[in-house]
Amino acid sequence: MIQATDLAKVYGEKTAVAGVTFTVEPGRVTGFLGPNGAGKSTTMRMIMGLDAPTRGTVTVNGEPYARHRAPLREIGALLEARAVHPGRSAFQHLHALAATHGIPSSRVGEVIDMTGLGAVARKKVKGFSLGMGQRLGIAAALLGDPQVVVLDEPVNGLDPEGVVWVRNLVTYLASEGRTVFLSSHLMSEMAQTADHLIVIGRGRIIADAPIRDILDGQGRARSRVRTDSPAELIALLAREGVSIAAQEDGHLEVTGLEPREIARAALGAGILVYELTPLQASLEEAYLQLTRDDVEYESHPAQAGGGAAPGVPATAGPATLREVIR
Amino acid sequence: MSTLTSSAPASSANHVPGPSFLRVLNAEAIKTRTLLSTTILLLCAVALMAGFAALQAWGTGEFTRAAATDPEAAAALAQQGGDIALTIPTAAVSFTQLIIGALAVLAMSSEFTTGMARATFSAVPQRLPVLAAKLLLVVVLAFVVTYSGAMLGGLAAQPIVQEYDLALDLASQDVQRSILLNGVYVAAVAAMGLGLGTLLRNSAGAIVTLVAGLFVLPIIFQLIPGEFFEEARKYLPTNAASAMVQWGVDPVAGSQLLEPWQGALILAGYVAALVVGAAASLKARDV
Incomplete structure (x- = not known):
């Protein structure tokens, strides 16, 4: 579960996130929808403790991210862009991350198989396509077998087969009782994947409702x-x-x-x-x-x-x- | 999909291992040894030190041979004082510190330039263990590279110094002390590099700043006339280090250096300031 309370981030003159309050519940896929620059990524970085909120709090499973003893076991994230040194192989990258939490190499092999990176795992990330980079990011997110999975624009750059794979994966993760928080600026993607939708625009929550309700246009005749x-x-x-x-x-x-x-x-x-x-x-x-x-x-x-x-x-x-x- | 997990996810169980310092150190060691460029540069640094020591031995030998016949060279030799062969093993230290300093900068700045920082600091949200682990790694690597390079250089120089009837006893206290102190100096440069890389998060900017601090500032201070700059020059990192490595050696007449212990303290001050600044910045700034 992710809980944000009056969460805000201000960069100088610019307000990226203007005091948002929302809860991402376990057992379903929650979509985080908004146009580019709406504050999705900033919110996700604050969840992961990478950016400090200007105001408000955000907790993961009841604790601020940095307070967890084994954070990768609580929440795994794929954040925007690549978070890998291009000179390392996928295996080496995951191996180094796993080492911080004493996660065994067997688990590294598991997530590599799961994300379909087996054939390129020993190659340098430098030569990866955008889609392979996304798969590696998802592999890193799943490394600690976390309760909460945060994916920022996971279908970006994926081929149609990859898009279907991500859809099945997040649905499966949610069916296991995990909390899945998925951002996108593509509503069509959300319609296919999400159970619940949080819509953000200019740093404010515009809608927070089951996807059915938003489709029905409830409350907004x-x-x-x-x-x-x-x-x-x-x-x-x-x-x-x-x-x-x-x-x-x-x-x-x-x-x-x-x-x-x-x-x-x-x-x-x-x-x-x-x-x-x-x-x-x-x-x-x-x-x-x-x-x-x-x-x-x-x-x-x-x-x-x-x-x-x-x-x-x-x-x-x-x-x-x-x-x-x- | 059945391979994902064998059981339902467990929430914050207490027995699961978290990012302890040793685990973070292990992760950083994996990162260091999995970058081919790092390994190549470290080996280059060792080879460079060995090669330069041999060259220095040749040059020193020719100089002493000339001093035997040329009174001018003899006067210059006399002015240098002390054991002229002492600096042969560490002849390449000013180049070694450049390579090691740049690598130390990259150890942290590349995290930010590649985006790796997001993964690294998601795994270790306390952040400071990462800095500490990297610090330990670059300092130890810097020392080991300098020490082994100097010892290799000393060995490579042996046949040459013997040719010129000079003595270079690698086991002697003076030579060992000189090599150790140079190793400490390069380790200090590595710590400063890591600090700058963490503060600036930009590889080129941090390397340029490091080079400016080590090489350009002393020249500028020397060019500006006036007693203030002559005095201030002694407190620059490179000059403080030069004073430190003179430990146990009779000072050259008219030396412009501080006492060795003063130099060591000043150098430690630079290291401490940069590392503490880096830690504060890493803790406070967004990744």
């Missing part, structure tokens, strides 16, 4: 609205917790309001609404909806002609969603 006076309707509806996206073909997508509330507000203001459709989100849509305003490196399309209400971004270029959040 979403409607498609067509009206002749979009600017007026946006001005009318915009408030805390409501996001409105002006779509290319002229309709609006309103999130955070029940259709009845929209209709009532429009009626009260005398605005004609000729379509009001409740929307069912796919995970992809749900994710975009959740993180759109939390994307740090957003690509801004060129601004098209004017005509937008004050405070509302002009209608955007092709196939782009713009929205207002108050």
